[in-house]
Amino acid sequence: MQELDCVREGGLLLLTLNVPGKKNALTDLLRAELQKAIADAQDDASVTAILLSGAAGSFSSGGDISAMTSDPKVARRRMAILHDIARLLIAGRKPSVAAVAGPAFGAGFSLALCCDAVIADTSAKFCASFGRIGLPPDLALGWTLPSRVPVAKARQLLLSGRVVEAEEAGALGIADEVVEPEALMETARRWAADLSANLPGPKGHLKALLALDTLDRVLAAEMEAYIACLASQEHISAREAFLSKGKTRT
Structure with missing residues (x-):
């Protein structure tokens, strides 16, 4: 069953995370579909920009906790897919915009910040919730968040795991623009058009240079921290407690 909706509007590729039963948690299928769609877009000259959003009033609740494993080989393989997605969005040739409604928690927060612009509506909530299940940030959040907010503020948000509401996200620079829900997608489309206005050739070089x-150094360190934490009793206990409450995501 497909979990990523892909729609073309001229040169704009709209990618919608669509796992509403899990608030668009990044399941194995969804991350594989997302990786392929973004990779294919890099080599498609007709794609000028990528717009990423979530279905049913949520951007993404983060990782699918029910699929997490302490097996290091499996964990590395699953994380490698997320790292490929991060590299493609951050350093790839196509401009990308995240349109965030509702929760962008854990890996969902990380995914949004991989994009070149983040547009949020007033329902958006951002949270680095990894510590709740004894894991470090993923998808390059330790690189993208300090590029948007002062390092001290990034450290506080990552350590506390507190929820940042839309208005504060706009004030901090986590979101580039905050709008009413009915204006979210059109505003995101406008940003995508602005970011793709110039000739495509230099863009790929520019993003790669930045x-x-x-x-790569952050992603390598992130991988080792993630594997170490997955095997910790702290994570195992937190994961079991989380799942026992009937939750399957973070």
Whole structure:
């Protein structure tokens, strides 16, 4: 069953996370479909920009906790897909915009910040919720968040795991623009058009240059921290407690 809706509007590729039963948690199928769609877009000259959103009033609740495993080989394989998505969005050739409604928690927060612009509606909520289940940030959040907010503020948000409402997200710079729900998609489309206005050739070089060296180092460190935390009793206990409450995501 398909979990990513792909629609073309001229040169704009609209990608909609569509796992409403899990508030668009990044299941194995969804992350595989997302990886392929974004990778294919890099090589498609007719795609000028990518617009990423979530179905049913949620951007993404984050990782699918029910699929997490302490097996390091499996965990590395699953994380490698997320890292590929991060690289494609951050350093790829196509401009990208995240249109965020509702929760962008955990990996959902990370995914939104991989995009070149983040547009939020007034229902949006951002949260680095990883610590609740004993895991470190993923999808390069340790790189993207300090690029948007002061390092001290990024550290506070990552350590506390507190929820940032839309208005504060706009004030901090987590969101580039905050609008009413009915204006979200059109505003995101306008941003996508603005970011793709110039000739496509230099864009790929520009994004790659901005991410040069530091992104790969962050992702490598992130992988090792993630594997170590997955095997910890702290994570195992937190995961079991979370799932026992009938929740399947973070």
